[in-house]
Amino acid sequence: MRIVTREQAIAYRLRANNLVDRLPPGSHERAAYVGLQDTAPRDALLGLHARMAGCTPGDWEHPSLIQTYSPRAAVYVLPARDFGVFTLGRMPLDSRRIDVLAEQVCETLDGQERRRGAGIDGLREACASGRVAVRWDTTSLWVREVPRPEIDVVAARLELCRRHVHCFGPTTPKVFAWWSGLSPADARAVWDQLAGELVEIDFDGVPGWVLRDDADRLWSAEAPRGVRLLAAPDLRLFGRDRDGRFIAPGLRALTAAADSFHPNGLLIDGRIVGAWGRKGGRVDVVLSEQLSREQYDDLCAEVATLPVRDPRLSVR
DSSP states (O other), X not given: OOXXXXXXXXXXXXXXXXXXXXXXXXOHHHHTTTOEEOOTTTHHHHHHHHHBTTOOTTGGGOTTEEEEEOTTSOEEEEEGGGHHHHHGGGOOSSOHHHHHHHHHHHHHHTTSOEESGGGSTTHHHHGGGTSEEEEEOSSOEEEEEOOOOOSOHHHHHHHHHHHHHHHHOSBOHHHHHHHHOOOHHHHHHHHHHTGGGEEEEEETTEEXXXXXXXXXXXXXXXXXXXXXXXXXXXXXXXXXXXXXXXXXXXXXXXXXXXXXTBOEEEEETTEEEEEEEEETTEEEEEESSOOOHHHHHHHHHHHHTOSSSSOEEEEO
16 A cells, blocks of 8 residues: 655645646636635635636636535535535435425525525525525625526535545545535445545555545645645645644644634745734734745735735734
């Protein structure tokens, strides 16, 4: 069994998530391929910026994108054409409860878009039906009924699992269950159906799995060069569980510089070397190690391109 180190896994994940070489302008769907968590203040926009060149302040609501609730009650920005993958794909194998909730939510909406929809009973669970979409601008939530995606539910579950393994591998059925919101038993059943596409590896002493087609890229992955301002959800790529291997569950600290005001990570040459937070256009960076002049200049350039009004850097 081939051995993969944590450093190789991180290098692979960063590349698989387009956090090494930026995608061309307009690549919204590729940037949101595995979904972008949109925690305040507009983390999905920061995630798009980290992945795609030419990002603008309004790109979180680009026509090719759509929003819905994730299994963990956060709003996600997704490719609209893949809405069924991220909704029907996380439907439990026994979907009767979700179907009933979706019907109740749609009856409440009565064909109208509703503001302050967070108070609708069962809304978050009903989003897995694919019949409900949301629009969240960090102050208000709008909810609307949409046509149920035409994708087959079994195919949606398999594609959701495939994307998870591609972007977050090495991974496990337990991690897939957490990420997808499926029960451990349901996640394992979906995982087993995908088994022919997976290969088991030794991930720094424990079993992990990657897509067979990605194995060579994982084993040859090298630490990237350059600077990225990563939003907090992307820090899971570095392994936030107790042992620092997998994307979930857990929130293991990556640097002593991080706190509630600086939840995001400064990535330089493949390592987290500081934390940062934002209020308006002010980007406050707290370093955990000293930067070279070249690295500092690159950080200044990265801040200058942030899709916020009047971005300015403060470092300590």
